[in-house]
Ligand SMILES: Nc1ncnc2c1ncn2[C@@H]1O[C@H](COP(=O)(O)OP(=O)(O)OP(=O)(O)O)[C@@H](O)[C@H]1O
């Protein structure tokens with residue numbers, strides 16, 4: 001084929017491609033590959049340009065026996081690492097005077113690697129979260145069978161701790177299943193009509209004993225008219241239980257929690273009428289460095305404190321998925337020690353007043 005045509009075809013391919021001839025020189029570099037190896041790579045020995053041992057070995061071997069090989073190549077432009085899967089194949093008759101060439105195809109697999117890493121991190125996190133209570137349980141069982149066998153007082157104390165730990169594991173498994181379910185139906189829009197005012201009232205009613213215990217008073221600021229949206233009432237109850245529960249767990253020192261609902265004629269983010277719900281506590285607040293990561297699974301500002309309070313670190317991850325399903329937006333604002341320090345706004349999509 002005419003060299004110009006070949007160059008045009010190679011140039012039009014969006015993935016990086018490099019050709020190496022039998023004398024080990026770089027014969028062709030398409031435009032996508034220029035960002036990987038630079039403009040001046042042509043005619044240089046591939047060994048001085050590609051420099052990563054796994055790739056060099058693969059090229060050398062394919063040059064010898066013509067057997068295709070795949071390997072990985074990591075490229076970094078200073079700010080970002082990109083992982084490529086590279087396939088080396090021999091192409092007979094392409095090189096000078098009809099000798100063979102080795103063609104390298106680069107396929108960006110960074111995203112797949114990232115997903116794999118996320119999955120591994122998730123499994124590590126879950127195992128770690130389960131192992132802590134399990135280790136405690138095993139320890140107490142051993143103590144109860146051994147040194148504390150005849151100590152009724154110690155047995156009662158240990159059994160109480162064991163119950164707490166077992167309940168924590170149960171909550172964790174429940175939250176994981178809930179997260180799974182929510183992720184599964186995130187794209188299915190809710191079709192029930194629900195009245196938000198009622199859901200908030202009933203959530204606060206269920207949380208009243210906790211609020212009393214924490215010395216917190218609820219303040220309601222909501223429109224007179226009931227606000228109706230398309231929603232899933234169980235899931236919305238879960239959202240408010242977690243957000244208000246967090247305000248009670250971490251922001252109780254403020255002594256009050258404001259629940260404010262406002263209807264907005266035209267919400268810019270939704271390009272439609274909207275309703276905004278704010279749960280404001282007056283506690284210690286959250287350092288803004290943590291805000292972008294709060295909705296990640298198992299992310300906690302103070303892991304020890306959250307665990308002590310029975311938290312699994314999955315609450316806000318579940319909240320985010322449920323709000324997404326309702327075409328809403330979760331917005332978390334806070335600063336350390338500023339009043340009002342923590343402010344949570346959710347805007348479950350369209351609303352209808354009646
Ligand atoms: N109102 C708040 N004030 C201060 N910190 C908060 C507040 N709400 C949440 N946080 C921080 O954000 C973290 C994540 O909250 P999230 O609800 O996801 O998990 P959790 O409360 O620890 O556990 P779970 O909700 O599963 O029981 C908490 O561990 C806490 O450190």
Ligand SMILES: [Mg+2]
Pocket residue numbers: 242245246311315316
């Ligand atoms: Mg929580």
